[in-house]
Amino acid sequence: MLFIPVHFSIFMPEMIAIKYTLKLKERLCCNKLPVFIVLMLFAPLLLFAQAGLSWLPSPGAAAAPVSAEIHTFLKGLSGNMRVLACGYRGAQLGSLEPVPVGKKGTKNEWELNIDKYSEQKEDQEIMDLTFRFKREGRTIADAGVALAIDFGNWDVSNYVMIPASVYNGNRNRIVTRGYNEGVDRSDLYRKDLPQTTTSLPQLSPNAGELSRLEINISNTATPAVCIYDRRKGLGFVLLCDQGIMVKDQVIDHGLILEENKSRTQATLVVSAPGVRERKPEFIGFSKSPDRGITWSPGDAHTIKLRLYKFKAKDIPGFLNTFSKIRKDLTGKNQPRQLVPFSAINQIMTRNIDKRYYEGKFSFYCPENADWISFGWIGGLINTFPMLALNDALHRERVMRTFDFGMTYGQGRSGYFWGALNKDGWPFGREAYNDRPEIVLTRKNADVLYWMVKQFELMRAQGHAAFIKADWEWRIRKLADAFVKTWKEEGQWGNDLDHETGKVAVYNSSGGVMAIAGLALASRYYHNPEYLRVAEAAAAYYYKNFALTGMTTGACADILQNADSETAIAFTTALMTLYEFTGKPVYLRQSRDLANLAATWTTSFDYRLPAYTALAKLGAKLTGAVWASTQNKHGAPGFCTQSGDALFRIYRSTGEQRYAELLYDIAHAYAEGIQPNGHITERLTYCDADSRGSRGDGGKTGWNETNGALMSLEIPGVYLRTDIDRFFVFDHLEGRVTKRDQKHQKVWVELHNPTPYAATVRLLAENGNQSAKALKLTSFLDWKKIEIGAGQTSRFVVEGTVIKKNG
Structure with a gap:
């Protein structure tokens, strides 16, 4: 009985693992073994049953760098990268194997090629990475691949932000409250009330507890994980693409961050496909529908990353950089002109x-x-x-x-x-x-x-x-x-x-x-x-x-x-x-x-x-x-x-x-x-x-x-008459065709591609005017230009005067 393999729980569904654990407890207790010995024996089963395998590197294991360039980039962050093949049991992580670069005859038989590009831009170090995975061996089911960045010298003071999903690691107090119930009566009029929320993905605020958050790209406003080290004044941003294409559908990447119990190490994971052990809901979690995919010989998938490393004096400075770079990997979007x-x-x-x-x-x-x-x-x-x-x-x-x-x-x-x-x-x-x-x-x-x-x-x-x-x-x-x-x-x-x-x-x-x-x-x-x-x-x-x-x-x-x-x-x-x-x-x-x-x-x-x-x-x-x-x-x-x-x-x-x-x-x-x-x-x-x-x-x-x-x-259109500044906010297409800066005279063309006639409001001003505060009701004074559906309007702006031009 004492040799029931603890590691077997990683291959069992949660309830089966708990069942075996309780039976073990009963047998051992009947034999009058001390309770603490019983707990030592069955606690690992419960831990794995609740959380599957850990994404953290094995203690003492020295992982070879994926590449010298990546290692050098991450070194200043006390970081290192692993490339992994993953096996899943339902929504739980069941196995991890390293994937070597190139085509090497490992038992997992993967081919991995990495395209790398580095640059220094202003005060940022940037690295673009494209990981190309190809299955060379036998067909495997319930599988995936992942990129894991391991951070040493981690600290709970690090600010972790995943856009629209995680802020400051979501390390806040969790209470069990229904939708729209407000806080419990005992929390009313309490001056020392900490930030209190319902259950959500979080890094645990409690020392010694399992600390892992899991989401996928559908849970984010930008596919990104952002970390700011307050101690060093150092920012790190990982941008990724949405996911991998499987049967004409994009399956989202997973974004996972896990800390060790002492909170001195953390691992950031981008997984393909994203497999969350629990699915975040409107409030709390539900059973995860996520699963690994089948890889047949010749199947190939790609993960793209863009990494940033930069100095920032505080969190607002860190977010200032993020606001500049948030579209850098996914690229320029293609809006539709629908309704003026x-x-x-x-x-x-x-x-x-x-x-x-x-x-x-x-x-x-x-x-x-x-x-x-x-x-x-x-x-x-x-x-x-x-x-x-x-x-x-x-x-x-x-x-x-x-x-x-x-x-x-x-x-x-x-x-x-x-x-x-x-x-x-x-x-x-x-x-x-x-x-x-x-x-x-x-x-x-x-x-x-x-x-x-x-x-x-x-x-x-x-x-x-x-x-x-x-x-x-x-x-x-x-x-x-x-x-x-x-x-x-x-x-x-x-x-x-x-x-x-x-x-x-x-x-x-x-x-x-x-x-x-x-x-x-x-x-x-x-x-x-x-x-x-x-x-x-x-x-x-x-x-x-x-x-x-x-x-x-x-x-x-x-x-x-x-x-x-x-x-x-x-x-x-x-x-x-x-x-x-x-x-x-x-x-x-x-x-x-x-x-x-x-x-x-x-x-x-x-x-x-x-x-x-x-x-x-x-x-x-x-x-x-x-x-x-x-x-x-x-x-x-x-x-x-x-x-x-x-x-x-x-x-x-x-x-x-x-x-x-x-x-x-x-x-x-x-x-x-x-x-x-x-x-x-x-x-x-x-x-x-x-x-x-x-x-x-x-x-x-x-x-x-x-x-x-x-x-x-x-304003539908904003125009500076004295400098080259012109912006169309409305559902129109527009351009400046000519400027006479000496006389602050500007020729403008606007096209209305929508099926609606448009009355476009134009705010045109010079530098002296723009230096003054805009009135609360300034929209009452903006000039109006009528453009029919599908029509183009050309006009000249000179000071406060607008004249038709053709």
Whole structure:
């Protein structure tokens, strides 16, 4: 009995291994052996049953370098590479064998050739690697190949980021909570609350535990693993291709990172095909469907990598480099010109109009129910594009919405409830239905920002007389509530008690949009204290979140998972501070947060299985914005704003990558518009959520709102008349055909390839004009150019004058 082979468990399914282990325990216990001996004997079986083989190198085994060039590149990272042939038992790793370079008669009979190219670019060392595997021996099933990079001198302080999936290794506290349940009561009002999420792929935060995370490329916004060594100030980025082609379908690569128990070593794996032992789901995990493939003699597959090594002074500096290189391997995407901004505005404002409820009270509903859910997914935000229509009907409807929402929705402290039913009865809506006084901080931050913007819009339209004193008083009361909470708590937390103003769930960045709201309110209400608090909050949140490489807390349904919505909200907040104060630090910091937002934005045209709905449509998914590490899906645009802060950064810096990021997002948005004009929040390829489908059939109010906002706040065309800078954001093709820089005269050609007539808004300016902050309502002043479907327009821009040219 004592010689039952422990290693046999790696070839058995999990339950069989446990069964044999328990039998062993019973037999040994019956023989009255000491318990600790029993545990020593059967614990390895349980370990392997739960986790399969380890990807870590065998202790003491000296692996020969794959090549001298690769060894030299990785040496500064205390790294080395192994090339492996893998055998699987179901979804578990059952065997590993080294694959030598070239064609050598090993028992596995593989041929491996490696193409290598190295370069030094600015302050980066770059290595391109192409691994060409060919099966030479007998047919084998349930098999794969893998590249393993072993890091010595590893440390748990290393920042590990896999775009849209893993931030800081996801080393956070895990709790068992259902979808949209909020934290447990025992965690409410707890000032020392650590970052808390539901179960997700993570490197364990607990010493001595198994620490391994496994995903595949469908779980990422960019096929990449990014590691920043804080001790050395050294960054490492691995980019790879999507996967291998098997029977006309791309099977995704796997990305695995495993640490040893002492956390002094780690192994990064790119496997083909990707085989995860557990499949990440919307919350938690399910049984993995992943399997190895059959390799017959002559079968060949290729894995491409691009490796980067560079110095960075901090995590924002590291992410700055990543935002520049994230498309380097997958290459330039091929967006489709589908629906021009003006048509999007018409379609989405019509949809929003269909959500207007008329009854005892009348108001715009942001969702598929007769209520207002404040902020977040559109409440008192979807009124902005309707107000921008600037006609009496829509102005009246917006005013009725303001009357209803602000009269009945505000709590004693000045904060608003989560939602307001059609009869004027407030309620919590999400997470804390049994404690409706607890409201998501972000909801109130959104209300503050968007309501002051709408006051400014009405003024700019010449309708200041329609702004009611009661509205102004209530929004000032909201601003005062944020100031009071800040002074008492030093943060705004994830959730607030709208009756007392106290933080209910601490320690997230969910309230960062309040920074922008307070900045706007400081000018509107002539109160400099609002701006002082906004700047203090910006410093706090930048230090405690931006410098740690993630922001959290935007949504009521995700606990404190890292998310995209706080990243773009903080970008907007910092850019607002820059435009209000002129302080360069805020421009730099807004770029840092834009770089973080880029990690959430799909950077390549993922190839879906041909049978999926999006694949049949030929959808291009570059630019889809992922929600959070819990809600693993891409969506059309940011929730819930235009992302115009990216344009403002581009305008202020001239760095085109921010314009290109916004361009991708705007074009992915149109991929979500369905033939009936509806749009859904699902535009995803992730196998944890709505993979390749069109989601809920197009019932998502916040996507109607953010599309309308994009069509307003992003110029269709941006032109500098004094330098060679020209960018088309709209669904058009355009070019500058001639320039007279002395007289700042520019000849432009625009073509509309879509089936819609387009009214294109042009922002043309010179250097002096671009040095001034862009007004919140600047879109009202942009020039308009009409271009018919399939037509081309040629015109000359001279100063503020536009003349037809042929």
